[in-house]
Amino acid sequence: MSSDVLHPPNFQSLGQDVIACVLQRARTRKHSFVSATNKNTMVPRNSVFPCAHKFDPVTDVEPIRVVNPTTHTRKVLGRPSRFRVDLSTNKRQDLVEAIHRERHRKSQERYRLRQKAxxxxxxxxxGKLRDEIQYLRTRRNKLFIGNAPHITMHDVVTEYFRVFRRGFIEPDGSxxxxxxxxxxCMAPDLDAGxxxxxxxxARTWGVFSHLFGDVRFQCEQVQQITENSLVARTTTSFTFSKRSVDEVFLCNGFRGRPANQKRLTRIAGKLLGEQLVVSGTVCFSWDNSxxxxxxxxxxADMLSPLLKLLGNVEDISILFSNASMTVECNLLEDCFSRYPLYH
Known part of the structure; x- marks a missing residue:
């Protein structure tokens, strides 16, 4: 048995072809380093393990990065300048803001379209609701008219306060x-004072509602005097507008001293925009046949609330000296002549 320190003790039990075909395992990049002086090193021809493929540590080992042998310096990539970083960041921010603005614009446009629809x-x-209300009112009136023989005085009184509860703003009542x-339900020769x-x-209510604002007319109490008559206590509230001050109290001026004309203008100016609450009564007379x-x-009593508003009776006297309205809250005939639509 021959022994050689260069051979393993059991190399004779293995065939040459088996040993020769075993390739050396390549080293990792971490442990691989080949000096520049050994790049031309050759494997001796009389190797102990001859094989068909000669192992070359330079060609067979995985390529690695080698330092320049002359300068021994590494090639370092240059860092981007701070100006370039800031510029790209600004561009990115501008792009994001532009996207947000466009998204917000489209959202606002959709919102406006929804609101318009x-x-x-x-x-x-x-419009449909108004038509339906008018249709139901017409049917209701027809039912009342069809039941005319059974209408009572209280039915007419209730309907009167319902129709004129907020005045009457239609020029043509017909x-x-x-x-x-x-x-x-009203007689052709109805006595209305x-x-x-x-x-x-109806024309009186129309002109009154046209001149004054926020007209409210409601019944507070009903007291039956006889079988065919009753008295209703009412509360009427309205606001003095510029139209009512000019066309009811200042239209005819003041026939007297010039000083009183200035005083009338000052008194009428106090009424502008003020709300007046007037108490009154309505007497109804019924023909049962x-x-x-x-x-x-x-x-109606306008004197008491005007006295609280103006403070003295003399101003009230000057106010109604040449007005187109009485203290009992009744419009005069010359006031109707200025509104031909209500005739």
Whole structure:
């Protein structure tokens, strides 16, 4: 048995072809280092393990980065300048802001379109609702008219306060279906105090509501005097507008001393924008044989609230000295002549 320190003890038990075909395992890059002086080193021909493929540590080992043997310096990539970083950051921020602005603009546009569609839908629904209300009112009036033989005085009184609870703003009362029932239940020669007939009464309410603002008319208490008459205590509130001050109290001026004309202007200026609450009564007279109202007399006391507002009776006297309205809250005939639509 031959022994050689250069051979393993059991090399004779293995075939040459088996040993020769075993390739050396390549080293990792971490442990691989080949000096520049050994790059031309060759493996001796009389190697102990001859094999078909000669192992070359330079060609067979995985390529590694080698330091320049002459300068021994590494090639370091240059860092980007701070100006370039800031510039790219600014561009990115501008782009993000532009995207947000565009997204916000589109969102606002969609919101406006939704609001516009909502308003159009509301207008359509309001129109349909008004038509339906008018239709129901017409049917209600027809039912009342059809039940005319069974109408009582209290039914007419209730309908009167319901129709005129907020004044009356239609110039031509004949076009309002709500007046049909009252027109049927009023006598042609209705006694309305300073006027006669239901049409004149409706015109009075129309002109009054046109001159004054926020008209409210409500019944506080009803007291039946006889079988065919009753008295209703009322509260009427309204606001003095510029139109009412100019066309009711200042239209005719003051026929007297010039000093009183200035005083009238000052007094009327105090009324502008003020709300007046007036207490009054309405006396209803009923004809049971014809089932119609023959008398409707209204009284109101403007003196007491005006006294609280102006402070003295002399100013009230100057205010109504040449006005188109009485202290009992009744409009005069010359006031109607300026509103031909209400005739």
């Amino acid at each position: 909502l308003m159009e839908n509301l207008h359509k629904c309001n 076009r309002v279906a709500e007046l049909d029932f009252l027109r049927l 300073t006027m006669s007939g239901f049409e004149a009464l 014809t089932k119609r109202m023959v008398g409707l007399i209204s009284h």
